[in-house]
Every structure is written in C-alpha cells, then in structure tokens.
Amino acid sequence: MDGSERKLREAPELRALAHPVRMRLCQALYERGTATATELAEMIGESQANCSWHLRQLAKYGFVEEAGGGKGRNRPWRPVARPLSWGDSDESGEVAAASDALSAQFVEQEFAGLRDWQAWRRTDPPEWQDAANWVQNIDWLTLDELKELNKALAAIVGRHKDRRDPANRPPGARRIRIFAWAVPAAPYSED
Template identity: 85%
Template sequence: MDEPERKLRDARELRALAHPVRMRLCQALYERGTATATELAEMVGESPANCSWHLRQLAKYGFVEEAGGAKGRNRPWRPVPRALSWGDGDETGEVAAASDALSAQYTEQEFAGLRDWLAWRRTDPPEWQDAANWVQNVDWLTAEELKELNEALIAIVTRHRERRDPAERPLGARRVRIFAWAVPAEPYAED
C-alpha cells in the first residue's frame, strides 16, 4: 500500500527532483520496478556513473531507495511509491522559486512526451490510436468548483496506481502518459 501523500516544502528537495535526469530516472524506476544504475543508464541514455550519482541524490531526499541484495555496480534501486504535492499558494521566496522550477520541468517533460507521441502515433495499431485522446475546454467555475474538478481529475488519473508494481500489470498493458490540469485561464482581477 502506498504511503500518504508527501508534501514537498523544502527548496532543496524540490530542486533535487527538478533535475531532468533525476525525473527520467524516477520514471524509469516506476516503469521497471527495480534496476541498477547500469540498467537505468541504458533506459535514460546517460552513463552508469552519472545515473549512480543522481540516484544517490534522489535517495538523499527519499525519492528512491536501495532495493538490497547486491553491492557496488550491481546494487538495485527502487522508487519510493508515494504521491507528491507541491506548489501551495502560501509558498514564498526560495521555496516558491524551486516549486515553480519543478512544475515547469514536469510540464516540459509531459509536453515532450505528447510531441513524441504525435510523431509516432500512426505506427501504433488502430485500436491504440483510437483509444488515445485529449480534450480541451474553457469553462467558468468558482474556486470551490475548480477544487472539486481537480480532485475528480486526480481520482481518475491515479485509479490504477497499484500498477506501478510490475506484478500488478495486466497482460497487454502499456505505459500511458496521463497529464491533466484545470487552472484559471487569466490572472485574477477584482470585479
């Protein structure tokens, strides 16, 4: 069972996660379950030494951990399965800047994934092409309705979270990018 949500409130931990290589390492570990730095290097296109260094930085802040069972280059790592949150409205200064940097890095990663899919989607079987979709809408909501909508989106997006464990994945399942947001369309202005 996953741990309760972890709220990131320290600029150092936010910056530790905001690094592009570290984000790819975390994603690769969630996909694989456990892996050595050498195996991860092949997955993310970095050197084993660089991956090992970044894994130690992620472990320092509790995002990954050693899986045990080996030492040195054969040491396996695993993700720490925990929902993360950051970006509260009361953040200021260094924490707000680090939080914004992490949000920007996540957004860029997801848009890059969408651009990649648009480039190769026609190579997928028709049933996968037809199952994939996106939706766009602009609506008028109160702050309470916006919060309710985002809670519903989170529930939908995370309903298969147990499948981060490779043993829980059904036959034929593929890794699918899910990225949703519901945010105001323009800056706040008093009426």
C-alpha cells in the same frame, strides 16, 4: 511504501527532483519497479556513472531507495512510491522559486512526452491510435467547483496506481502518459 501524500516544502528537496535526468530516472524506476544504475543508464541514454550519482541524490531526499540484493554497480534501486505535492500559496523566496522550477520541469517533461507520441503514433496499431485521446475545454467555475473538478481529475488519474508495481499489470497493458490540469485561464480580477 507509504501511500500518504508527501508535501515538498524545502528548497533542496524541490531542486533535487527538478532535474531532467532525475525525473527520467524516477519515471524509469516506476516503469520497471527495480533496476540497477547500469540498467537505468541503458533505459534513459545516460552513463552509468551519471545515473549512479543522480540516484544517490534522489535517495538523499527520499525519492528512491536501495532495493537490496546487490553490491556496487549491481545494486538495484526502487522508487519510493508516494503521491507528491508542492506549490502551495504560502511559499515564498527560495522555496517558491524551487517549487516553480520543479513545476516547469514537470510540465516540460509531459509536453515532451506528448510531442514524442505525436511523432510516432502512426506506427502504433490502429486500435491504440484510436483509443488515445486528449480533451480541451474552457469553462466558467466557482472556486468550489474548481476544487471539486481537480479532486475528481486526481481520482481518475490515480485509478490504476496499483499498477506501478509490475506484478499488478495485466497482460497487454502499456505505459500510458496521463496529465491533466484545471487552472484559471487569466489572472484574478474583481470584475
């Protein structure tokens, strides 16, 4: 697996990923490492046939691949683990619309995860409840400072990316949602 960034620049690949079932499949594969469509169906609450179809669509655009060692329904899949980027300022038309749809779906998935955690967090051991946190702030930054902050956030968020491979996870590690952004709080004005 290539660790270099993949820039999504084509509308079909952006639309392929901007589907709630496909996003859940990718997330489940990152969690498991490899899984069959049947195993994934159990994990995400979809039918095996639906998962198989969506896995083939994800494979068509290079987001997942067959892991080898199985046939038919017992064919294992794995994620193609690479950082993804999209949403450049030079996008327009169909690409911009597909990029915005992917961003909206991604944000919705992350907020759904936060809402889920808020619903069940009190069932976790106290030490896990106390370790969880979020931060919020409004600051005044220059363009260069905003770029620097986002670069630092990406480095922090990616600090444990080697643990996407289940073999690299230490005992007691849990899947943790990390989502951060630093964006302007209002539209640009010359004032």
